[in-house]
Amino acid sequence: MVPVALRTADTGMRHPGEDTRLASARAMLTAGKPDKAESLVKRMLHYQPDHAGALHLAGQIARARGRLVRAVQLLEKAAAARPDAADIWCDYGLALKAAGRHDEAVAAQRCVAGMLPASPLALANLGAACIAAGLTAEALSHLARADALAPGNAEILYNLGNAQLRAGDWPAAEAAFSRALDVEPLHAGAKTNLASVYKEQGRLEDALALLRVARAMHPDNADAEWNLALSLLTAGAWKEGWAHYEARRRIPGFALRHLRPAPWDGSPLDGRRLLVHAEQGMGDAIQFCRYLKHAAACGGEVAFLVHDRLAPLLSTLDVDIRVLEAGGKTPRYDVEAPLMSLPHLLRRPDAGADRSPYLKADPARVGRWRQVLPADGRITVAIAWQGCPDYAADTRRSIPLARFGPLAALDGVRLVSLQKGGGAEQLGLQGWAGRVAAPDETLDADGAFLDSAAILRNADLLVTSDTAMAHLGGALGVETWLALAHVPDWRWGRDGETTPWYSGMRLFRQRSPGDWDGVFAAIAAELRKRLP
Template structure:
């Protein structure tokens, strides 16, 4: 909901006119003041001037929309719903208010109710891109992957982008024998980690296929090591000739993925052998349960709404303190960039292994992270690229999820059809992380006890209990 920046001079003008004139100018001043505060991401402060504007003109649906949208962005869902409802009572065909009403319900986890509202939106305007795209994620959340991925193509219209990045036809399922397919990664790093598995699937179906992947720059080193990708190029690098092209996240649609046919065999990402062995030696003296932690997603998105979404699925490091008190556990920080500043203020910093500034620098982004993960017993993380990397590497992983969670984790599940070694721990109430972390701490204590009973340190031959340890890590969250 981007608005043009309003200058201080304009606000002073509105204020001076309001002091000399009637309520019409008062209204304009308060509405513009609210808009200015929203531009500055001061949403809490914007509520009051918006409310005054609505009081001055109770039938002005534009002012009501400003207020409702501010409530929505603040997660004041009930107030947002009530305000959108008032707009619809004035104008039942106010399609944006109707869509936003549904989207607010979606944010509250009301899947079926949201679907019903979107049906009303699409009855008024069948080609409403946001409703079609948002509905696709509802289908995906419900496990209807075929219908979900089909409608997921509406993302291009929502973001005003094109699938035609290169000068060749789109791949729609044609025979790829002896052909070259140009695939371009899209969205976040975690999306690429999750969906690059489909390139392995295509290589298995068409062994003579040449796959060229245009990737985010941070992932080039790691993805170049994957044997099923013939070449990785950077964004804006001149691509080679190709017979077809396709966005990475469109492949599930073309191959008609269902819950039963997700290519879930892991690991489908490999990491440099010598680097993994190097980290194995470095961590060899730690005989505790080695647990990697990641508490914050990437906050460097360009829009305030995306940054708020990241915050909603992130935790503060301080909340993970209960994990640091468990005997027999060593915590390893896998946090990079956003969130690292919390380490110095952390009360249990001395109990956590924090890698130096060369980590993931000398060998390439995510290279050390991946090599360390392969030498950990468990990764505990929020929903970010780290979670997908660990799952793709077949590392036992516990993911802390907000309520509601992203579509890819479905609903009412503790496992994931995308990653056999992943277990899910979800909020039962939006914003409440303490019960989630308490549950994880209890499961971690159980895991330590199971491990302690299993074997002594450095046995010459692994015991039966040790051979079962990996399975215990995966299943102990159930």
């Protein structure tokens, strides 16, 4: 979502007390001299610490330089000093949004819209804040009104398209992005997100063509390149896809660590120390830690920095590396690499190159859970249905537990829940809850997935949504049936029942958007074939 800046001219306001020093600082910033502008503003604030204009400009400079915490602090003080200044409140809201404080950003932009109820730009910024906060219906309302007030504004149309994309209204999103491009043909964001609409509609070739155009027209646009990477990987163009996937390292706010050692280029280590760090979600760490054995073969010392709770499980890798907890002290290393850069850096792009199981369950835990879940002649099926609710596409990949009903109806099948945290409360709402063995809250209490791995070793099958549990089953070599949305995440490709990532995994895909009933009818039919 691209914010639309409100300037003093947009609001019809002038800052009282705007002296020549502040005007000079603004001119320096406009001329591309932020250091001089910041120095002058600091001198002003030294003598006038509550000067609203100086605080405002200092906050704008801090936000532009990525110092978001400081930007929020400065702009909050500026807004307190000038509670009637819509442009200050607007920039305060933009800084809050950039810092990930979405509810507060919405509140700030509501203040702006309250001051300027007929301003399409104020409504557009409020709509963009609502999108980030997950308030899609409200976002659509504000952005539709902004579009009605300013029908030819490319940024408003772009944000309207984003809201419609979030709502799953592909035709409306396509129309909004197309209108934005009619107004501003070089709009990189509109091109990129129109390609996302094409992907959602199953038009992958059209998406790739448009993203290649966006990439050629905007070679420095990391978001366009990263989206090109995702489409290439979806299509199975691994080598080119992984090369472009490196663009994520240039996207502000991406779930990626930025460490001091020099980036590794994949060359022989020759005794150097390499620090590989996990990125994004736990499922990504489980899926891609398979590449560490190839990094360890490059002739140096390798350490793997992971989420504290995941470290015990990933320590079962049969690789000569150190597994470090992210919350502890990190030793010095010579070079670093994000985990999901390894396929590119190691020149091992083919997903099918490492399909053998590579993680292990603790034998003692396996034995303890065998006592809890003794064999009784039934097929033991472990189930999981809910991913992390904070993930933007979670509503698509997570599955209402009620859809698992056809499995619970099968005599000769014992279901075991591996759901922990969000989503677990759904079990008590099912009329067939008594047919499901559900471990208590101590499940995995001393480490992520440690008990889950042991339970899977005692199960005949795992049936799961697209979440970390699927990768755990695959990495352990447990037979796994994965229920997928009509247009799933890039790693599962476009079609087929098998995946190059895991030899023991079978994919069950929706035939149309939202068709979980069809998926579970197919799973139940296959499971029924195994019954005596």
